[in-house]
Amino acid sequence: MNLQNIGIPEQFKRIVLTPPRILAFSFIALITLGTLLLKLPIATEKEITWLTALFTSTSASTITGLVVVDTGSVYTLFGEIVILCLIQAGGVGIMTFAVLIVLMLSKRIGIRFMLLIQQALNQSSYxxxxxxxxxxxxxxxxxxxxGxxxxxxxxxxxxGWKQGTYASIFHSISGFNSAGFSIWSDSLISHNTNPVILTVISTLxxxxxxxxxxILxxxxxxxxxxxxxHxxxxxxxxxxxxxxxxxxxFTLEFTNVKTIGQMTLSDKLFNSYFQAVTPRSAGLNxxxxxxxxxASVFFTIILMFIGAGSTSTxxxxxxxxxxxxxxxxxxFLRGKSEAVILGRTISDSTIIRAFAITVILMGILFSTVFIxxxxxxxxFIEILFEAVSAISTCGLSMGITGELSSVGQFxxxxxxYFGKLGPLTLLFILAKPSIRRKVRYPYGEIITG
Structure with a gap:
């Protein structure tokens, strides 16, 4: 079908055909589907609002783990399975599942679809x-x-077999996808003296x-x-x-009786390790x-902000x-002109991209924390913690998620959603296509610092 013949504006055609925008719309579609399913009567033990369903669907689809209601007591088995499916789709990725389906149907994958997958997996080439x-x-x-x-x-x-098997599958999927969801209201606190459980989930x-x-x-x-x-x-x-x-x-919490202070030395080490690695976007605690x-809370905020690796969950x-x-x-401090590590020079474009990602993320954070x-x-520390946890898709909370106002939840x-897409994807969605110009302007100096 010729889009021009049916009178679709050129701007709309660009929106439809741009891989970052299609990726953004794909997550909106997944979140919308999850919201509709979680609002069904068979999904919950008691009626929930549309905002609660949207919040839970977004949290699962973006593999964050923040919840405004207790997952295990509010959602039925059907509702929890919906959440698991959203986690799997959002974690391993919408595009990878699409590729799997196409491969199973033995269809040829076109260049445009490959570019879309490239964007989803944050690859520089396809x-x-x-x-x-x-x-x-x-x-x-x-x-x-x-796991x-x-x-x-x-x-x-x-x-027992039924509950034990289900709990194992749920937390293995949640752990691997860094989703932060648990069927227990205290996450893994009631199991924090079992080193095997902490080790398995943290390894995932x-x-x-x-x-x-x-991995590849x-x-x-x-x-x-x-x-x-890389x-x-x-x-x-x-x-x-x-x-x-x-x-x-371990050092900061060693004597804190409310966390690890009364544990044995081995339990202190295991729990310190778990709490040290879970802010890297895992969300279980x-x-x-x-x-x-x-000091531990502030340090956790820093870890959440840094996050995990590219093309990870x-x-x-x-x-x-x-x-x-x-x-x-x-x-800069060494007075060098190029960044070098492990015998390789890091390109200026990589450095600029790193600063762009950080500035965009901080700009979004400052704005939302202010609101x-x-x-x-x-x-302030509770709000900052919640905001950083959300945009880093971590899922840790200081306990204020369920008490947020409607504006706060939104x-x-x-x-x-922004955190799952990533700052650069958002920039590419909003930015106009670049135009190569043959004209170069002379260098100018500005005073900084």
Whole structure:
């Protein structure tokens, strides 16, 4: 069909055909479908508002985990399965599922669709996207299956086959997709003395948080030196930031009787590690976040803002973006003209992109926190924590989510949606197509600092 013949404006055609915009509309469609399903009478034990259904659907689709009502007591088995499906679709990705369906139907994937997948997976080229998608799906389902089996060995003897199996599958999917949803109102606090449960779930979201391009690189590379620069930085950066976070949380919370203060040394270490890695966009918690020391809360906000890796189930500005920012600062302090790490020069476009991502995210945060400080009856640190958790699609909360006003809930919904799309996708959606110009202007100097 010729779009021009039916009188569709040129602006609308651009909206329809632009991959970032189609990706944005795809998530809107998923959230809308989830909202309609969760509003059905068979989805809830008691009637919920449309805003609550929208909030839950958005939180699940964007794999955030913030909830305004208790998942286990308000939603029926049907409702929880709807939430799981939204988590799986939002976590592993709408586009990857679309590719799987196309491959199963043996249809040819066109260039335009490949560009859309490229945008969804945050790839700079589409040459190896099909291979990435195949490995991604296999890795995701195998990891979730292994995680569920190990959790079953813990929970089936305790809860019985039916409940134990369901709890294992739910938390394995939630953990791998960094969704932050739990069928228990206290998340994993009631299981925080079981090192196997904490280890399995944290391993799931740490692995997925590396990013699927790193997993693919590890699969095909036999030696560390054969890995790409991105994979090396993600692995080294993840080990370093997780170790530093463990030491900080362990030290700050060591004597806090409301969190880990009364635990044995081994339980303190396991829970400190869990709380150190879960802000990297996982959202499940083994201690009461609102009872943590103020310094720990602020440190958690920083970790949430940094987030996980690119092409992962996590959010935030992403770890490699944070590393690029540190490299640019170090380059300036050393008086160098180029950022260099592990024998490779980081391009200026990468540094600029890192700063653009950070500035956009901070701009959205400043605006929304200001609005929520006017509309919500909560402290600044609670509002900031909630906003950062939402836009980083983390899901941790200091307990104010259920008490948010309608305006506050809608603001958090927008933050979760923006956080899932990512700052650059939002910029590409709003920006006009670039026009190459042959004219270059002379350099000028401005005074900074």
């Amino acid at each position: 040459g190896g996207i099909l291979r990435l998608v195949k490995v991604l799906l296999i890795f995701a389902f195998v990891s979730e299956a292994i 569920a089996l190990i959790l079953m060995s813990m929970w089936v003897p305790e809860m 979201f740490v692995l997925s948080g590396l990013g699927f391009t790193v 690189d590890l699969y095909y590379s036999r030696k560390f030196r054969e890995l790409s620069l 994979s090396k930085l993600m692995i080294i950066g993840t080990v370093v930031i997780n170790f530093v976070a463990l030491i900080v949380i 083994s201690v009461d976040v609102s009872s943590m020391e103020d 996590g959010g935030g500005i992403k770890l490699t973006t944070f590393i690029a920012l540190l490299l640019s600062v170090a380059t 929520m400080m006017i509309t919500e009856d909560a402290s 603001v958090i919904i927008l933050l979760m």
